[in-house]
Amino acid sequence: MTDDSGSRGPSKQRRASAGISRAELEDRVRARREQFEEANERITARSGRNLLSAVAIGLVLGGLMFVSLLFVTELFLVFVGLIACIGTLELVGALKRSGRYVPVIPSVISAAGVSIASFYAGASGQWLTLLAGTGLVLVWRLGMLANPAHRADAKQLLRDLAAAVLVQTYVVFLASISILLVAQPDGRWWVLAFMLVVICVDTGAYAAGLNFGKHPMAPRISPKKTWEGFAGALLVALVAGVLLSIFMLHQPWWFGLIFGAVLTLTATFGDLAESLLKRDMGIKDMSTWLPGHGGFLDRLDSMLPSAAAAYVLFIVFS
Incomplete structure (x- = not known):
């Protein structure tokens, strides 16, 4: 007779080991998901935005604009x-x-x-x-x-x-x-450049304000906006402006500083202007077209005045 207890023993151990590993993996995934949800809730409470939804909406809108421009x-x-x-x-x-x-x-x-x-x-x-x-x-x-x-x-x-x-x-x-x-001739590159800078402004303000924001910029209009966030937005926009000026717009590097600084001002102004407009109307969001984020105007408020600034810069410098 052949004693197969030895062969069955390791097999059972492997199955048990695999079962334990699978359970441990599920526990770890569940723990990580709970930690991520808690972190996302804290970020939403501090910044007023749902990070995942904001990123997803930004990627979809940005992707459509990028494809159409190119x-x-x-x-x-x-x-x-x-x-x-x-x-x-x-x-x-x-x-x-x-x-x-x-x-x-x-x-x-x-x-x-x-x-x-x-x-x-x-x-x-x-x-x-x-x-x-x-x-x-x-x-x-x-x-x-x-x-x-x-x-x-x-x-x-x-x-x-x-x-x-x-x-x-x-x-x-x-x-x-x-x-x-x-x-306009080469206008699509200017549109793409100003949109990228405005995205950098929003990202820089979001990151800097979330981590270092202590001094409100306009507490009666937009309590979440801080001077630290503005400084972070300006820094990121200047770097992006110089790089885009040299490699995309074929302008001198110093134009990138002007480009980044102007768009930081117009993007911030657009954000504050819409906040003031909504406060005057007594509403939180322009609409519910984008669930959890209000409407398209709530997401593109910084783009609208920045388009006018980019067009003026295009006329003057190109």
Whole structure:
């Protein structure tokens, strides 16, 4: 007879060992996941953002813009034009919740028209279409006074008209500037460069503010924003500006310092301006288009004024 107890013994030991290893592995994975979730909750509490969602949304939006800029410029027009329309809907909806009525249909028509005109007709087409679109929105609102449901006193009507101009200026005009820039010779590289610098500004401010932030910059407007975060944003933006200036824009290194410093100011201003706007309207987020992060305007607030600054720098230095 063959004694196979010896062969079965090691096999059982291996299975037991494998079972213990698997259990230990599951325990370790569970512990790491709990630690990560706790760390993410602490970061969210300090910064006001969910790190995983912010990174995921940033990668998706950035990837779409990157692909459209490098391969098919017309896709950038479609992408930014769509964002302009969505951003217009967001701001119109937020203004409505705060008691200001802006007609939706002409506002979106203007956003689409200005985006297309900026790409195919240049600055003159952009301005003419913007003026025509703004006029359409204002006349539409005045025409709605014939409907008793939309009648208002003089003060309320002026507030509505001012809100309509705000939508066209803040969202439609500023968003179309990036389209205007990308249509210029080598403009796509300038668009890509300014977006990368703004991303560096947001990342530097986030990291520095999270680790070193102690002195609030504007506590009544944005309690999470600190001077330490601003310093970190400026440092990262200057480095990124110099590198992009030399290797992407083919400008002297000192232009990169100007590029990084200006975009740090405009990105910070855009963030604070939207925070002030939301505080004035008494809302936390512009919309719920991006679950857990509000709307597109909440994620692109620093990009909008930075596009205007990048276009001015392009005109002056290129």
